[in-house]
Amino acid sequence: MFDVPMSKLKTAFVCQQCGATANKWLGRCPDCDAWNSLVEETAVAPGRDRSRSGLATSGRPTRYEEVRTDDAVRVGSGSLEFDRVLGGGIVAGSLVLLGGDPGIGKSTLLLQVAAARAKEGFSVVYVSGEESERQLRLRGDRLGVEGGSLFLYSETELERVIDALRRESPALVIIDSVQTIYSPKFSSAPGSISQVREVTAELLYFAKSTGTPVFLAGHVNKEGNLAGPKALEHMVDTVLYFEGDRHHAHRIVRATKNRYGAAGELAIFEMTSRGLIPVENPSGLFLSERPRNAPGSVVVCSLEGTRPMLLEIQTLVSTSGFGYPRRVAVGFDQNRLSLLLAVLEKREKISLAGEDVYVNVAGGLNVNEPVADLGLIASVASSFRGQPVDTDSVFIGEVGLAGEVRAAQQMPLRVKEIARMGFERAVIPSGNCPIEDAPADLQIVGLRNLSELMELIF
Ligand SMILES: Nc1ncnc2c1ncn2[C@@H]1O[C@H](COP(=O)(O)OP(=O)(O)OP(=O)(O)O)[C@@H](O)[C@H]1O
Ligand SMILES: [Mg+2]
Ligand SMILES: [Zn+2]
CATH class of the missing domain: 2.20.28 (Rubrerythrin, domain 2)
Known part of the structure; x- marks a missing residue:
């Protein structure tokens, strides 16, 4: 309207x-x-001069069998960890958006990928709209980049960028960042939605028509969304985000959308002076600073993409100073927290009406899987009573509104990770018992509902 x-x-x-x-x-x-x-x-009239004819290669509908797929090969990005988030490597002609907070490491990661490809002899053009070639070179030298067939180009005007790309026909293109490139055809400011859309559309056409993979760095706004988010996310093939904040030494890159692989997959790196280095043992990293026998600290096992990961949930329940109690969650869904607190109050008669509840997932990861419910409830109850939960147990299970514990997927995989990390006990939904090939030295406890949980932990 x-x-x-x-x-x-x-x-x-x-x-x-x-x-x-x-x-x-x-x-x-x-x-x-x-x-x-x-x-x-x-405003610009929609049907403006545009030589591009869409993404069709032949300009007419093509018979299914005649569509070529042999060029849809993947190449390594130089980091197995990053390849995994991409769904197995860089796909020819794909447009990938990498978003994240200022200073979190977007340029670092993209320069590392560019250098890895260039090292293998493929020509790569790194276009920067925010840094000079000299600045890029300085970062590169710090990261130990060997030039080879890597080209740096400081430019902000879209038409010149596209011209250069057509001239050089590189094997990989990096655009850092999509918000700083603009087309003078539009009078609106660089970074505005018309500009960002036009730039993305032009680069999309370039990627699809030439089969060149293109990576776009994107800034996020105060709410943590990419500027012009929905419009952009629909246009590109893959959306990657740097999750969490830059106050941790490690960086988490998650695929929130991927036309070439599973969404939800993540890569974990450590930021060092030599750039981003993959973290070999994420569970070990996330549990490294866990306090022993502290009330409110509970370990859960969440499947992040294809990898099971052990995470520590910490809860602090404290008497509310004001009439309206606070519920604060970092790394955990706020609505889900409210829902679980309501279930806990109703089913287990724990009164939280006068209590503030603060939840934090240690390490800056966002837990999106409902299987963290059981651990969260154990953590709240533990902090409320001031009694620690057994440090050698891991909790897995989704909790329903009736207080029932629901079966989870991929339990054998999770249980294996729990055993690998040296835990003694896995507390899981009874619907998942018994588990085939469960590690012999791991005790497995099946739960049907929250009452059984309370009996077990207290
Ligand atoms: N000498 C150094 N040793 C360790 N880390 C460094 C060093 N220099 C820079 N860094 C890290 O690199 C980060 C900057 O990374 P980068 O420039 O790739 O971020 P960005 O996401 O591209 O930022 P922007 O939004 O400003 O473009 C810094 O926040 C810092 O953590
Ligand atoms: Mg940057
Ligand atoms: Zn709107």
């Missing part, structure tokens, strides 16, 4: 979050409900 035909307008107010247009300024976007997201931009 707010979509006024663009051709009739000189300017339009465009939502920088979702791209919706309105003919007057509004405090809140009518489409995506974002506040204060509308910015006045010059």
Whole structure:
């Protein structure tokens, strides 16, 4: 209803979050409900001069059997850890967006990938709209980059970038960052949604028509979304995010969307002066600073992509100073926390009405799997009672509204990781028992509901 035909307008107010247009300024976007997201931009008639004809290679519908797939090969990015998030390597003609907070390591990771490809003799063009070639070189020297067929190009104008890419026809292109490249065809500022969309569309066409993989670095806004997020995420093949914050020495890169592999897959690196180095044993890293016998500290096993990972959930329950109790979760879904607290109160008669509840997943990882429910509840109950939970147990299981513990997927894989990390006991849903090929020295306890959990831990 707010979509006024663009051709009739000189300017339009465009939502920088979702791209919706309105003919007057509004405090809140009518489409995506974002506040204060509308910015006045010059409207451009949709059917403007454009030589690109879409993504079809032959310009007509092609018979299924005649579509070629032999060029959809993957090449290594120089890091097995990064290859895994990409779904097994870099796919020809793919457009990959890498988002993250300022200073978290986007340029570092992309320069490392560029250098690894160049080292193998493939030409790579690294376009930077934010740093000079000299700055890039300095970073490269610190990372131990050997030039070879790596080309650096400081440029912000889209047309010049595309011209250079067509001239050089590299085997890999890095654009750092998508928000700093702009087209003078549009009068709106670099980074605005029209610009970012145009730049992405042009690079998408370049990637698909030439079969060249293109990586885009993207800034995130205050809410942690990519600037112009939805519009961008739909256009690209793969979306990768640096998760957590940069106050940890390790960096987590997660695939939130991937047309060439599993979403949810993640890579864990350590940031060093020589660049990002893969972490060999993530469970070990996340449990390294775990306090022993501290109330509220519980270990869960979450499947991140294809890898099981042991994580520590910490909860602090403390008497609320004000009428309205606080529920704060870092690394855990806020709504899920409220839901689980309600279940715990109702089923186990633990009164949290006058208590603040603070939950933190140690290490900066976000736990998205519901199998962390059981551990979270154990952690809340433990902190509430001031009694530690057995340090050598790991808790797995989704909890339903009736307080029932629901079966989880991939239990043999998780149990193996638990045994590998030297734990003595796995507390799991009874629906998953017995487990085939369970490690002999691991005690396995099956639970049906929360009452059994309370009996077990206290
Ligand atoms: N000498 C060094 N030793 C260790 N780490 C370093 C060193 N120099 C820089 N770093 C790390 O590299 C990070 C900067 O990485 P990078 O420039 O790749 O981030 P970015 O995501 O591209 O940032 P921006 O959003 O500013 O482009 C710093 O935050 C720091 O953690
Ligand atoms: Mg950068
Ligand atoms: Zn919007």
